[in-house]
Amino acid sequence: MRPLDRAxxxxxxxxxxxxxxxxxxxxxxxxxxxVETEAYLGENDLAAHSARGPTPRNRVIFGPPAYTYVxxxxxxxxxxxxxxxxxxxxxxVLIRALEPLDGISLMRRRRPAAQSIEDLANGPGKLTRxxxxxxxxxxxxxxxxxxxxxAPDREEPFQIAVSKRIGITKSPDLPLRFDIKDNRFVSxxxxx
DNA sequence: AGTTCGATCGCCT
DNA sequence: GGCGATCGAACTG
Numbered sequence: 001m002r003p004l005d006r007a008x009x010x011x012x013x014x015x016x017x018x019x020x021x022x023x024x025x026x027x028x029x030x031x032x033x034x035v036e037t038e039a040y041l042g043e044n045d046l047a048a049h050s051a052r053g054p055t056p057r058n059r060v061i062f063g064p065p066a067y068t069y070v071x072x073x074x075x076x077x078x079x080x081x082x083x084x085x086x087x088x089x090x091x092x093v094l095i096r097a098l099e100p101l102d103g104i105s106l107m108r109r110r111r112p113a114a115q116s117i118e119d120l121a122n123g124p125g126k127l128t129r130x131x132x133x134x135x136x137x138x139x140x141x142x143x144x145x146x147x148x149x150x151a152p153d154r155e156e157p158f159q160i161a162v163s164k165r166i167g168i169t170k171s172p173d174l175p176l177r178f179d180i181k182d183n184r185f186v187s188x189x190x191x192x
Numbered sequence: 193a194g195t196t197c198g199a200t201c202g203c204c205t
Numbered sequence: 206g207g208c209g210a211t212c213g214a215a216c217t218g
Contacts, residue, residue: 038199047199057214083198089211094199113202125200135213152196167199 001150005145009065009084013039013091016065016084019177020093022155023098025080025129026148029105032098032121033152035183038165039176040081042090046170050090060139061090068147070128080133082142082149096166097122098176099129099185107131123187158183159166163190 006025007018017039024031040048042061049071050061059071063081066137069081069092098121102106107120107130114120121127126135133147142149159181164173167189179186 032196039198053213055215071199072213073198075198075213077200079199096199123200137200169198 001153003145003148004066006064006066006143006189008084009100011084012087013041013084013093014176016082016091017093018160020082020095020149021160021178021180022152022158024150024152025095025098025127025131026102027133027146028103030103030131030186031101032127032131033101033185034095034097035099035180036095036097036186037178038094039095039178040092040094040163041176045174047165047168047172047174048090050092051058051170053083061092066141066143067140068133068137068140070133070140072135073125078128078134079124080128080137080147094124095127097179097185097187098127098130099183113176116145118128119186122185160192175182 017037020034021033021123049058054062064087065083068081080095081092082094100120110171113125121130140147161181162175165177
């Protein structure tokens with residue numbers, strides 16, 4: 001299993017958000033398969049942190065692709081994004097849910113509230129806690145580590161379900177959330 | 193310098 | 206379904 005190269009992320013954000021489904025995030029002894037993502041665009045997307053231009057917090061979104069954008073939210077949780085698009089073009093992908101693979105017992109210790117394997121990393125704040133991803137990991141190169149994103153040795157085919165992004169108040173109706181269809185590790189199941 | 197608010201989660205009803 | 210926790214960043218003046 002090899003990390004994806006920088007060219008993988010050097011394309012439109014929506015393409016990257018879809019292509020990241022099924023890939024593996026690794027941090028230390030823990031890893032998980034990406035089952036849910038959201039795209040945050042550089043233009044015409046008021047929900048994106050990059051909407052009002054670069055600031056000290058969000059500047060990595062405007063830089064070259066394949067770097068993490070990690071931010072702190074609600075006084076308690078970190079959220080993990082991967083930067084897409086060429087240098088100087090904003091765009092990133094929020095990782096919203098993982099299927100736990102390695103280090104499950106360690107994840108359980110980090111997430112004592114989780115009552116099942118499904119609950120371990122089925123939300124953006126849960127997965128950063130399960131993988132011990134913190135604010136200090138902002139700007140990490142995911143082709144180099146310590147946080148890595150890789151293609152699995154064997155990838156089963158799957159369908160992608162598209163829906164609206166979760167928990168935002170601006171630009172709420174854009175179809176920019178992507179799930180592995182019917183996967184039981186996603187953060188919320190879609191209405192039928 | 194003060195205020196507002198948020199890409200969430202877990203517990204309560 | 207509703208809400209409180211908890212705090213950094215961005216905005217206001």
